[in-house]
Amino acid sequence: EVQLVESGGGLVQPGGSLRLSCAASGFTFSSYEMNWVRQAPGKGLEWVSYISRDGRTMYYADSVKGRFTISRDNARNSVYLQMNSLRTEDTAVYYCARELGWLQAYFDYWGQGTLVTVSS
Amino acid sequence: EIVLTQSPATLSLSPGERATLSCRASQSVSNYLAWYQQKPGQAPRLLIYDASNRATGIPARFSGSGSGTDFTLTISSLEPEDFAVYYCQQRSNWPPFTFGPGTKVDIK
Numbered sequence: 001e002v003q004l005v006e007s008g009g010g011l012v013q014p015g016g017s018l019r020l021s022c023a024a025s026g027f028t029f030s031s032y033e034m035n036w037v038r039q040a041p042g043k044g045l046e047w048v049s050y051i052s053r054d055g056r057t058m059y060y061a062d063s064v065k066g067r068f069t070i071s072r073d074n075a076r077n078s079v080y081l082q083m084n085s086l087r088t089e090d091t092a093v094y095y096c097a098r099e100l101g102w103l104q105a106y107f108d109y110w111g112q113g114t115l116v117t118v119s120s
Numbered sequence: 121e122i123v124l125t126q127s128p129a130t131l132s133l134s135p136g137e138r139a140t141l142s143c144r145a146s147q148s149v150s151n152y153l154a155w156y157q158q159k160p161g162q163a164p165r166l167l168i169y170d171a172s173n174r175a176t177g178i179p180a181r182f183s184g185s186g187s188g189t190d191f192t193l194t195i196s197s198l199e200p201e202d203f204a205v206y207y208c209q210q211r212s213n214w215p216p217f218t219f220g221p222g223t224k225v226d227i228k
Contacts, residue, residue, distance in 0.1 A: 035217070045156075045164065045207055047217040059215040095163055100175075105211035106154040108175060110163035 002026040002109045004096050009114030012086055016118070020081040022096030022111055030054075030074040033099040035107060036081050038092035038116075048094070050105075051079060064090075086118045122146055122213050124220035126206075132228040139195040141223045143208035148188045152212035155184055155193045158222075159204045167206075168193060195225075203227050 008020040020036070036048040049070040050059040058070050069082040079096055093115050097107035123146040133139055143153065151171040156164040166175040168184035171191060181196040195202055208220040 044222050045158075045209075045219040047215075047219070050215065050217075061216050100166070100169060104169065105214065105217065106166055106169040106209065107156075107164070108166045110165075113163060 002098070004098065004109055004111035006094065006096055006111040006114040009094065009116045011117045011119065013120050014086060014088055014118055016086050017082070017084045018086065018116060020083065020094055020096075020114060020116070022079045022081075024077045024079070024096075024098070027098075029077040032101075033105070034072060034079045035097045035099065036070065036079075036094055037097050037107065037110075038090075038094045039113075040089075040092040043092075046092075049081060083116070086116075088118050090116060091118045092116060121216060122149060122210050122218050124208050124210060124218055126208060126220035126223045128223060129221075130224045130226060132226055133198055134228045135198050135200055137198050139193075139198055139202070139225055141193040141195075141206055141225070143186075143191040143193070143220050145189045145191075145210060145212075147213075149210040149212035151187045152210055153184075153186070153191050154209045154211070155182075156207045156209065157202075157204045158207065164207065198225070 003025045005023045035050045051070045055072045067085045072079040093113040095113045096111045098109040100106045100108040127142045155168040158164040172184045183194045205222045205224045
């Protein structure tokens, strides 16, 4: 059974940092591109970041570029999101999501999400 | 960046009725469009990809159609568990991947 389990969320002050983790199981992790998608309270879905299977290619939404860094460890079946210089508008539930397949950039499995609250 | 708009914002229907949801793209996305369902407190679930392909385990009452800029998600006969928010997403021109603002299907 495919499972994605996020952790690392919490309350942080503006300007602070957090590192989110997503542990994957039930599939060959190194064969899939991974993404982070967030959802502010009561709002819609916003794509945040992408990482290729080998971890060499990353993309970011303009809203987080230069502040967030995505990475992965295929030996540990995990993907990470390092979030620096956090702003109040970064408050959201953060989901890690697996892509459906090669050149099929849709998200077929999602974690349960981890809440990040940026507030003083 | 491709902008997706969804209509209506809210659709009030009764169980057993047919639901028709629309997603329009600001420029052609070919058939590179997906639909997701999200229930309160849950992660989104992939329903349809490449405009008309049902994802694994999705019931046949869900169908997708369209290409270019205009897309439709149809639920042929609403079941109680179908009342939720539905989002479309494009993968044609990325980054970024973009989502529509959602359509809420609620009980009339």
